[in-house]
Amino acid sequence: MKEIFEILEQNARATPEQISTMVDQPVNEVEKIIKRAEKDGTILKYKAIINWPKLGKEDVWALIEVRVTPQRGVGFDAIAERIYQFSEVYSAYLVSGTYDLAILVRGKNMQEIASFVAEKLAPLEEVQSTVTHFLLKRYKESGEIFHLPKEINRRLPITP
Amino acid sequence: MLNTKSAPTKARANLISQKVATLPPSGIRKFFDLLASVEDVISLGIGEPDFVTPWHIREAGTYSVEKGYTMYTSNSGMPELRQEIARYLELHYRVSYHPEHEILITTGSSEGLDLALRAIINPGDEVIIPDPCYVAYPADVTLAGGVPSLVPTSEENNFVIRATDIEARITKQTKAILIGYPANPTGAVIPRKEAEAIARLARKYDLLVVSDEIYARLVYGMEHICFPSLPGMKERTILIGGLSKSHAMTGWRIGYVAAERFFIQALTKIHQYTMLCAPTMSQMAAIEALRNGDNEVERMVQEYNRRRRIMVKRLQEIGLPCFEPKGAFYAFPSIKATGTNSEEFAEKLLLEEKVAVVPGTAFGHCGEGFVRCCYATSLSNIEEALRRIDRFLRKNRLNTG
Numbered sequence: 001m002k003e004i005f006e007i008l009e010q011n012a013r014a015t016p017e018q019i020s021t022m023v024d025q026p027v028n029e030v031e032k033i034i035k036r037a038e039k040d041g042t043i044l045k046y047k048a049i050i051n052w053p054k055l056g057k058e059d060v061w062a063l064i065e066v067r068v069t070p071q072r073g074v075g076f077d078a079i080a081e082r083i084y085q086f087s088e089v090y091s092a093y094l095v096s097g098t099y100d101l102a103i104l105v106r107g108k109n110m111q112e113i114a115s116f117v118a119e120k121l122a123p124l125e126e127v128q129s130t131v132t133h134f135l136l137k138r139y140k141e142s143g144e145i146f147h148l149p150k151e152i153n154r155r156l157p158i159t160p
Numbered sequence: 161m162l163n164t165k166s167a168p169t170k171a172r173a174n175l176i177s178q179k180v181a182t183l184p185p186s187g188i189r190k191f192f193d194l195l196a197s198v199e200d201v202i203s204l205g206i207g208e209p210d211f212v213t214p215w216h217i218r219e220a221g222t223y224s225v226e227k228g229y230t231m232y233t234s235n236s237g238m239p240e241l242r243q244e245i246a247r248y249l250e251l252h253y254r255v256s257y258h259p260e261h262e263i264l265i266t267t268g269s270s271e272g273l274d275l276a277l278r279a280i281i282n283p284g285d286e287v288i289i290p291d292p293c294y295v296a297y298p299a300d301v302t303l304a305g306g307v308p309s310l311v312p313t314s315e316e317n318n319f320v321i322r323a324t325d326i327e328a329r330i331t332k333q334t335k336a337i338l339i340g341y342p343a344n345p346t347g348a349v350i351p352r353k354e355a356e357a358i359a360r361l362a363r364k365y366d367l368l369v370v371s372d373e374i375y376a377r378l379v380y381g382m383e384h385i386c387f388p389s390l391p392g393m394k395e396r397t398i399l400i401g402g403l404s405k406s407h408a409m410t411g412w413r414i415g416y417v418a419a420e421r422f423f424i425q426a427l428t429k430i431h432q433y434t435m436l437c438a439p440t441m442s443q444m445a446a447i448e449a450l451r452n453g454d455n456e457v458e459r460m461v462q463e464y465n466r467r468r469r470i471m472v473k474r475l476q477e478i479g480l481p482c483f484e485p486k487g488a489f490y491a492f493p494s495i496k497a498t499g500t501n502s503e504e505f506a507e508k509l510l511l512e513e514k515v516a517v518v519p520g521t522a523f524g525h526c527g528e529g530f531v532r533c534c535y536a537t538s539l540s541n542i543e544e545a546l547r548r549i550d551r552f553l554r555k556n557r558l559n560t561g
Contacts, residue, residue: 003462007466011539018470018539021469021470021473022465022466022467022469022470023466024469154212155203155206155208155210156192156206157192157195157196157201157203157205157206157516158188158191158192158195158203158205158206158516158518159188159205159206159207159208160186160188160207160294160295160296160344
């Protein structure tokens with residue numbers, strides 16, 4: 001079963017028929033597993049990884065370190081929720097180390113992110129401090145490498 | 161005074177040794193030239209992994225260059241590498257070889273095969289080889305002064321050589337049996353029973369077995385039989401292996417031979433006068449591959465297995481029957497129903513649909529009626545190639561007979 005998800009994680013467009021052949025399981029079985037996973041949230045969503053710079057339309061991204069005060073009873077979860085609900089927040093993680101939450105924020109320009117931090121994030125009562133790192137270049141995302149050099153075929157067309 | 165006029169030469173043909181002049185060129189070579197003339201080909205004709213060597217291995221290779229590992233190593237290869245190979249063989253196949261005396265690092269398994277044959281063959285000795293087989297087997301035997309004794313294999317037996325057929329071929333001149341399972345070009349894997357029967361023959365007739373196990377890691381749902389692990393076979397088997405296929409390291413040229421000291425000494429003699437040693441940086445990379453490469457190997461094997469299932473299913477769907485290959489990364493479908501022969505089929509397919517497959521006849525007479533399709537290529541390539549083959553069959557009305 002795990003293998004089905006591994007295949008989908010690599011290629012969300014793999015069809016149930018293809019997957020069924022690859023893992024040697026009946027198609028209806030595979031379809032059932034996928035349907036169930038879509039329903040119960042095992043599969044959250046199918047998305048494409050877009051190379052935006054190629055389109056000349058690049059948003060501004062920032063990785064923000066946030067130090068917060070945990071709350072009795074709910075720890076970091078309540079404050080994390082107050083933060084990740086903002087539509088500007090693309091990803092949010094609780095991390096170990098010198099700060100607590102690592103959030104990835106997306107905006108049209110630097111100004112937009114600056115005002116998000118100044119007006120929405122920093123004023124939150126539980127937020128002690130923030131450190132904002134603007135992303136300069138994207139090399140790899142979700143296991144995929146950006147800016148791949150033009151695919152060159154290194155293999156000979158036929159070998160013994 | 162210097163005479164710049166060269167002496168009247170003998171016929172130019174005589175300049176090349178007879179042995180080489182009469183050696184047929186690889187059946188693949190001819191196809192290669194034809195291929196070069198066609199653009200945008202989807203090739204199922206490549207006998208090597210489509211994965212680039214895993215980064216940690218490449219990194220170890222470049223690091224060794226940076227550190228100045230640019231000199232010869234000992235003839236036998238770096239001790240650390242031989243130890244890793246001994247450990248690897250013990251771990252995966254439960255065969256023990258002494259790293260100091262029983263393992264030789266070669267420049268690819270091809271060198272190992274050549275050394276093994278040259279070390280054991282006397283002029284006129286016969287070596288039993290399955291037909292079809294890897295292109296180098298009969299040629300290497302001939303170059304070593306031996307006589308290839310081809311034993312036909314067939315689809316009915318999943319292209320596994322049968323002990324009974326071997327026995328029928330054994331003569332006073334028979335010196336060895338050369339086999340390679342999992343097999344190129346068929347993808348066949350030898351079942352334990354058949355391997356044991358061959359081992360019995362080897363003992364009965366006092367024959368050596370040269371076992372080319374370069375594809376050992378690439379088996380799907382079947383165990384790989386490491387020949388020297390069979391009872392009484394270690395002392396009469398020369399085991400050939402390498403990292404090219406398992407670790408996607410074809411260009412690094414690292415192979416090995418494992419056998420009893422007595423054989424390794426003989427092989428090393430030839431090796432020291434010809435190759436000296438395998439490339440040092442490649443040996444360094446190979447050490448890393450064997451120490452930390454197993455996860456990557458398993459990932460690649462899993463990926464091949466998925467493609468294998470897609471390839472075999474699609475071949476059958478479009479009307480090219482194919483026995484289930486359990487090893488390597490080849491499918492060997494029958495094209496007999498199309499009424500053409502292998503070479504014609506491959507040539508027409510290439511010119512009309514720009515898909516390259518290798519005619520089975522490149523690997524021996526018994527490959528007639530089959531083509532080799534390698535699935536070590538992306539899934540989308542496999543799907544597209546098979547769509548084209550399907551169209552090709554329909555257009556030429558080949559699948560309806």
